[in-house]
Every structure is written in structure tokens, then in C-alpha cells.
Amino acid sequence: MRKINPKKAALITLKIVAALLVLLIIGFFAFRNTFLNKAIDKTIAKMNTEYNSTFTVGNASFKGLSGIEVSNVSLKPKQGDTLLKIETVKTSINLSRLLAGEVQLGTLEMKNGYIQLIQNEKGKNFESFLHRKKGTVSKTKSEGPDYARKTYKLLHKLLNLIPTDMQLENLALTVNDNGRKVNLNLKQLRLVNEQLESFMAVETDSLSQNWEVKGFADPRNRQADLKFYNSDKGRIIVPYLDERFGLKSGFDSIRVNVENIDLSGDEFRVDGFASIGNFMVNHPKIAKKDVVINSARFDYHFLFGPDFIELDSTSAMQLNKIKIQPFVRYSIEKDTVYQLKATIPDMKAQEFINSLPNGLFTHFEGMEADGNFSYQLDFMYNKNKPDDIVFDSSLKKEGFKIKKYGDADLGKLNTSFVYRAIDNGVKQRPIVVGPDNPNYTPYDHIPDFLKNAVLTSEDPSFFHHRGFINEAFKQSIVKNIQTKKFARGASTISMQLVKNVFLTREKTLSRKLEEILLVYILENNRITSKERMFEVYLNIIEWGPNVYGVGEAAQYYFQKPPLALSLDESVYLASIIPRPKKFMWRFNDRGELRDFAVTHDNYIKKLMVNRGVIQANDTTGQTGQIDVTGPAREWLKIREEAVPEIDTTETAGFFKKLFGGEN
Structure with missing residues (x-):
């Protein structure tokens, strides 16, 4: 048999492949x-x-x-307005990539077009695109998420669709949400030699601005460094959010940098940074006025694995001069686990105070402090083992001392001062917290029965904690995660005192954050004693309609001084603290406490015995029933389903008559 020459065989094979390739190219062009x-x-x-x-x-x-x-591309839902229309599109495709099975754009020109999103009484013209496409196969549990490869594949496809040479002109995005209109007109966008430049006009019924984006963009090497700002030299105002959600927001500039996008082994990494200047936000749920952050920067290092997503601990955040080292991880390797760690390295206390966002901590404005501090937070939640939650918060201070208080003068707790409760945004009558008020009851004149009943009901560890109860925070977090809402708080007497004396009752993020910081300062700087804090608390809290403090409460319900209160009367007063204006619903139409109220109060007494704050024989003769003899008795006759508006002038008149003079 004749042998085949290897060189000739290779040459013949090459010729055949070349011929096939030529035929494919000819066929493609044909x-x-x-x-x-x-x-x-x-x-x-x-x-x-x-x-x-x-x-x-x-x-x-x-x-x-x-x-x-x-040319003349359009997309129109059969039951709605035109969604998309473009006059001209010119593009080129990388043929070598196409033969490898990938679509990669080389150039793109697009002119004269729009996308409009419309929602009105007829519906949404984009409704059908919000639903899952027919024939989509849902993943099975055995497949696993493989966050690394899926994220890389998605970004890889998106970046391939960004051309290296691009020219866009006169393209608009219009949003019409039941008359709330926003029009973003992209006048021009050019990407040439890895340099991007874009001009956009933004218009609403109340806003007209010109935005620019400039910088470096290299989609093939997966890098970018872009700056977004207002060419009118003012703050960019974010449109639509105000009209739709009552949220006002704006900024001077945003810079976004992508340094690296890389898949190595089974891990996908994205590195870069983002910064924002003069950021402003205003919403009733955040604060009463504009909240402004002068500068903020986020150096990010995201890591995606087969079964986890992580913000690496080498990431860094900076808020003005406050530096934070974060670590965030979501993992489903064995159980579903959420982790959060945050560290504020050692910094000057005054720099921290000066760096707090303007408008968010108004009661700290003007505060001066010496010394340094550092902070660490460690949180971990296992969805399958909620009771194993980790919540550790620690602050280390060195030479920390408050030299001057801001608007919230915590030192006034050691003096007589005037307190005015706020009810539904309206200031109530002034209450003098001190001996000039005949209703004021010093700590030693408050019966132990009442003190211990209130502590047992509201905050059993008040005299031992430093403003916060770690275990209560853990239980609160677990409950809120499980219910997916803020179903449970972890308020202490310290927090209630600060909220009442120094803050308002507005439910804003600002007020809650100020409450936390003020409580920490109050409890950890020996500003006043625990006894004084508890004394002030018992003399200012609401105990009924226009009834403030234990002195007024004892007279309003029982016509006696606080020291004369029995155990049952003390437990009753402690039980109505959460809902003082609805005390009448604890009674039946005979003026007796209902069964549920008696059961609750007896339970509190049992806890007091178990804690050793009262003896078992203290409960002898204490049936759980009480005899309301003061002005409060008039309210026990009300049997309507809803509590009516309460005329507090009658109550105020009672105390004026009882003690004389203005209260």
C-alpha cells in the first residue's frame, strides 16, 4: 500500500478548509x-x-x-402608545467575534429617536415587557446560582454591545406618569479614541437643566473613568422623584471609575471607585430640612463566587472626614448567611462631629469635644438559625470629653428646666421639672413599688446597661427580618428620656440617629446619675390626657400623693405608660379592670417577685383591682368604639385648682 505523505495530507486539509471558508464567506455575502x-x-x-x-x-x-x-424602527404595544421610534441606526459588527458565536459592536451611529414610558388611566405602554417571557425555563435548585459566571457572562455581553466608536444624536427618553412628565433629551454622545463626551437637556414642569458626561471609556479592556455634572454650573436636581415620592435630591458631580473586571478561576472581581460632591436629599421620613453631605467616596472591591457575593474588606468608604472599612457578604454555601462588619479607625472626636451630614444631626451643631475614638460593628444572621444571630458593637475612646454641648444641652438634666411635650406637632403646657413645680416628685418620694413596676414593665436592666440592651437589639433585628418590616423596637428608658426631653416625636431617620448618639454620650460620659435620669423620666412622661409626671398621675387617678400608692395602683400606672390616653379601655362599664388587664398586672407582680424587688407577702390583699377616685373616673363612662378628642382643659383646671397657680 502506498504511504500518504504527512506534509501533503496537511496541505490538502488546509486547502479544503480554506475552500470551505471561502464558500462560507461567499455564501454569507450572497x-x-x-x-x-x-x-x-x-x-x-x-x-x-x-x-x-x-x-x-x-x-x-x-x-x-x-x-x-x-431605518424607521418602531415598537408599539397594541393596547398603548408607541414605546420606541428611531429614524436611523448604523452599526458594524466584529466578524471574527461573530464567527466565534459572539455579537460585538464596533461602531454605532443613531439619530433622531425616542423612548417614551407612559402610565395613565388606560394603563402602561410598557406593561407587557414587565412580565416573564413565555417559554422561560426556571432554574432548578440543583443547578445552583453560580454568581461568578452568571454575572461575568451578563457584563461581558453588555460590554460587547458598547461600541468602541459611537455617535448618538437627538435621542430622547420621555416619562409621563399620570401627568408627571420628565424629558431627557440626549443632544449628543460621542465616543472616539476611548474619550466619551455627552450633552443632555433635562426638562420637567418645574425644572430645566443641561447635564454633561465626560471622561475615559474602554469597553474592550473593561475600564472607565467618567464624570457627571451640570454644565449650568449648579447642582444637578434629580427629576421625577419629588413629584412621585416627595423626595428632593441633587448633587454637584458624580465620578464613576471602573479599574478592573476579571474572571479568575471560579471567582469574578470588579474593582473601582465612585465619588459624589455636595449631595443633598430632602424627605419627610429622613429629616425636617435638607440633608447635605459635602463629599463622599466609595472604593469598592466586589467579589462574586459560585455561592456568595461579597464586598471585600479592602474596600473603603469616606463621608467627609469619617473613614469606614466595610465588609458585606451574602452566602448560600451551606445556609443562607448575611454578614456585615464595619470599622471606623481611630479618629479625632471633633472631626467626627464636624463630618456629620448637615441637617441630619441638628442637635449636634456647635458641639465641641476632645479626644479620639474608634468603632467596630460585627453582625451575622443565619436565616436557618436565627437564634444564633451575632450583633456586637464596641466603641473605644481615648481622652474623649464633651467640652461644649450643641442644641441638645444634656447638662440641663442636672438642673431645673421647663419641659413641653409635643402632641401631634403641637406644644403642650409647660411643665417645670424641679421643686418650683408642686407636682414634682423627687426620687426619694417616689414609692419603690412604682419604681420597680415601671422598671419591670419598661426596662428591667436600666441601672445596669449603658443606654442600649444588646440582647434586645438582637431580638428586634430577628423579628424585623422575619416580618420584613419594623415590627419591634428595642427602646430603653434612656432612649425614651432623650427622645422626650431633647428631641421631637417625629418619625424620621434623623431623629432616630440623634437619639442613638445622644443616649451614648449621656450614658458613657457621667453627665448625670441613673437615679436622676429615672427621676426626670417619671416626672415628665405622659400618664393620661394632659397628665404629665407621677405627681399629677397619682392625683388624677387616685387623689393621693405618690408615696401613698399601693402595689396594685403602682402596677396599674406602669401598665398604661405605652398607651396613656387609652387607659379607659382597660375598664368595664362598672369601673372595674377587665380580665385581660388584671391578668397582665398580676403577671407583672409575679415578675417583680421573681426578680426579688418585692416580697411574696407584698402581694397579700392585692387582687389586681383598683378604685379610680380622681377626675379619670369620668372617662370610665365612655363606651364608644373609638376614643374621641380629649378636652385637656378640664384636666389642667383640676391641677390648677388642686395646687394653685399656673402649672
């Missing part, structure tokens, strides 16, 4: 417009069957070696 039209027809059919929409193309053809030109 039939490429046919293929293009078939692809368009397939898209038209898909939009019709899956999205109930009409997709049309005026003309589409290949130009040159790899160019495609499309």
Missing part, C-alpha cells in the same frame, strides 16, 4: 440580507406573540464588509 430580513421577521413575530406589540422596520441592509443600516 445571502446576508436574506438572513438579516429573516432575523427581523423573527423579531416581529416574537414581539407580536410574546409581548402583544407591533415591531416595524422601514429598511434594513448590510453596507460594506460588516456594516448594517436600519
Whole structure:
């Protein structure tokens, strides 16, 4: 048999492959417009069957070696207004990538078009695109999420669709949400030689601005450094959010940098930074006035694994001069676990105070402090083992001392001062917290029964904690996560005192954050004693309609001084602290405590015995029933389903008559 020469065999094979490749190229160029039209027809059919929409193309053809030109493109839902319309699209495709099975755009020109999102009484013109596409196969549990590869694949496809040479002109995005209109007109966007420049006009019924984006963009090497700012030299105001959600927001500039996007092994990494200047936000749930952050920066290092997503501990955040080292991780490797760690390295206390966002901590404005401090937070929650929650918060201080208080003068707790409760935004009558008030009851004149009943009901460890109860925080977090809402708080007497004396009752993020910081300062700087804090608390809290403090409460319900209160009367007063204006619903129409109220109060007494704050024989003769003899008795006759508006002038008149003079 004749032997085949290896060199000749290789040459023949090469010729055959070359011939096939030439035939493929010839076939592609001969039939490429046919293929293009078939692809368009397939898209038209898909939009019709899956999205109930009409997709049309005026003309589409290949130009040159790899160019495609499309004109008069439109997409219109059959039951709504036109969603998209573009006059001209010119693009080129990387052929070598196409042969490898990838679509990668080389150039893109697009002119004169718009996308409009409309929602009105007829519905949404984008409704059909919000639902899952027909035929979509849901993943099975055995497949696993593989966050690394799926995220990389998605970003890889998106970056391939960003051309290296781009020219966009006169393209608009219009939003009309039941008359709330926003129009973003992209006048021009150019990407040439990795330099991007964009101009956009923004208009609403009350806003007209010009925005610019400039910087470096290299989609093939997965890098970018872009700056977004207002060419009118003012703050950019974010449109629509104010009209839709009552949220006002704006900033001077935003810078976004992407340094690295890389898949190595089974881990995908994204590195870069983002910064914002003069950021402003205003919303009734955040604060009463504008909250402003002068500067903020976030150096991020995201890591995606097969079964976890992580913000690496090498990341860094900076808020003005406050530096934070964060670590965040979500893992489903064995159980579903959420982790959060945050560290504030050693810094000057005054720099921290000066760096707090303007408008968010108004009661700290003007505060002066010496010394340094550092802070660490460690949180971990296992969804399958909620009782194993970790919540450790620690602050280390060195030479920390408050030299001057701001608006919240914590030192006034050691003196007589005037307190005015706020009810539904209205200031109530002034209460003198001190001996000039005949109703004021010093700590030693408050019966132990009442002190211990209030502590047992509200905060059993008050005399031992430093403002916060770690275990209560843990239980609160678990409950709120499980119910997916703020269903449980972890308030202490210290927190209630600060909220009443120094803050308002507004439910804002600002007030809650100020409450936490003020409580920490109060409890950890020996500003006043625990006994004094408890004394002030018992003399200012509300105990009924226009009834403030234990002195008024004892007279209002029982016509006696606090020292004369029995155990049952003390427990009753402690039990109505959470809902003082609805005390009457604890009674039946005979003026007796209902069964549920008696059961509750007896339970409190049992806890007091178990804690050793009263003896078992103290409960002898204490049946759980009480005899209301003061002005409060008039309210026991009310049997309507809802509590009516309470006329507090009658109550105020009672105390004026009883003690004389203004209260």
C-alpha cells in the first residue's frame, strides 16, 4: 500500500478548509440580507406573540464588509402608545467575534429617536415587557446560582454591545406618569479614541437643566473613568422623584471609575471607585430640612463566587472626614448567611462631629469635644438559625470629653428646666421639672413599688446597661427580618428620656440617629446619675390626657400623693405608660379592670417577685383591682368604639385648682 505523505495530507486539509471558508464567506455575502430580513421577521413575530406589540422596520441592509443600516424602527404595544421610534441606526459588527458565536459592536451611529414610558388611566405602554417571557425555563435548585459566571457572562455581553466608536444624536427618553412628565433629551454622545463626551437637556414642569458626561471609556479592556455634572454650573436636581415620592435630591458631580473586571478561576472581581460632591436629599421620613453631605467616596472591591457575593474588606468608604472599612457578604454555601462588619479607625472626636451630614444631626451643631475614638460593628444572621444571630458593637475612646454641648444641652438634666411635650406637632403646657413645680416628685418620694413596676414593665436592666440592651437589639433585628418590616423596637428608658426631653416625636431617620448618639454620650460620659435620669423620666412622661409626671398621675387617678400608692395602683400606672390616653379601655362599664388587664398586672407582680424587688407577702390583699377616685373616673363612662378628642382643659383646671397657680 502506498504511504500518504504527512506534509501533503496537511496541505490538502488546509486547502479544503480554506475552500470551505471561502464558500462560507461567499455564501454569507450572497445571502446576508436574506438572513438579516429573516432575523427581523423573527423579531416581529416574537414581539407580536410574546409581548402583544407591533415591531416595524422601514429598511434594513448590510453596507460594506460588516456594516448594517436600519431605518424607521418602531415598537408599539397594541393596547398603548408607541414605546420606541428611531429614524436611523448604523452599526458594524466584529466578524471574527461573530464567527466565534459572539455579537460585538464596533461602531454605532443613531439619530433622531425616542423612548417614551407612559402610565395613565388606560394603563402602561410598557406593561407587557414587565412580565416573564413565555417559554422561560426556571432554574432548578440543583443547578445552583453560580454568581461568578452568571454575572461575568451578563457584563461581558453588555460590554460587547458598547461600541468602541459611537455617535448618538437627538435621542430622547420621555416619562409621563399620570401627568408627571420628565424629558431627557440626549443632544449628543460621542465616543472616539476611548474619550466619551455627552450633552443632555433635562426638562420637567418645574425644572430645566443641561447635564454633561465626560471622561475615559474602554469597553474592550473593561475600564472607565467618567464624570457627571451640570454644565449650568449648579447642582444637578434629580427629576421625577419629588413629584412621585416627595423626595428632593441633587448633587454637584458624580465620578464613576471602573479599574478592573476579571474572571479568575471560579471567582469574578470588579474593582473601582465612585465619588459624589455636595449631595443633598430632602424627605419627610429622613429629616425636617435638607440633608447635605459635602463629599463622599466609595472604593469598592466586589467579589462574586459560585455561592456568595461579597464586598471585600479592602474596600473603603469616606463621608467627609469619617473613614469606614466595610465588609458585606451574602452566602448560600451551606445556609443562607448575611454578614456585615464595619470599622471606623481611630479618629479625632471633633472631626467626627464636624463630618456629620448637615441637617441630619441638628442637635449636634456647635458641639465641641476632645479626644479620639474608634468603632467596630460585627453582625451575622443565619436565616436557618436565627437564634444564633451575632450583633456586637464596641466603641473605644481615648481622652474623649464633651467640652461644649450643641442644641441638645444634656447638662440641663442636672438642673431645673421647663419641659413641653409635643402632641401631634403641637406644644403642650409647660411643665417645670424641679421643686418650683408642686407636682414634682423627687426620687426619694417616689414609692419603690412604682419604681420597680415601671422598671419591670419598661426596662428591667436600666441601672445596669449603658443606654442600649444588646440582647434586645438582637431580638428586634430577628423579628424585623422575619416580618420584613419594623415590627419591634428595642427602646430603653434612656432612649425614651432623650427622645422626650431633647428631641421631637417625629418619625424620621434623623431623629432616630440623634437619639442613638445622644443616649451614648449621656450614658458613657457621667453627665448625670441613673437615679436622676429615672427621676426626670417619671416626672415628665405622659400618664393620661394632659397628665404629665407621677405627681399629677397619682392625683388624677387616685387623689393621693405618690408615696401613698399601693402595689396594685403602682402596677396599674406602669401598665398604661405605652398607651396613656387609652387607659379607659382597660375598664368595664362598672369601673372595674377587665380580665385581660388584671391578668397582665398580676403577671407583672409575679415578675417583680421573681426578680426579688418585692416580697411574696407584698402581694397579700392585692387582687389586681383598683378604685379610680380622681377626675379619670369620668372617662370610665365612655363606651364608644373609638376614643374621641380629649378636652385637656378640664384636666389642667383640676391641677390648677388642686395646687394653685399656673402649672
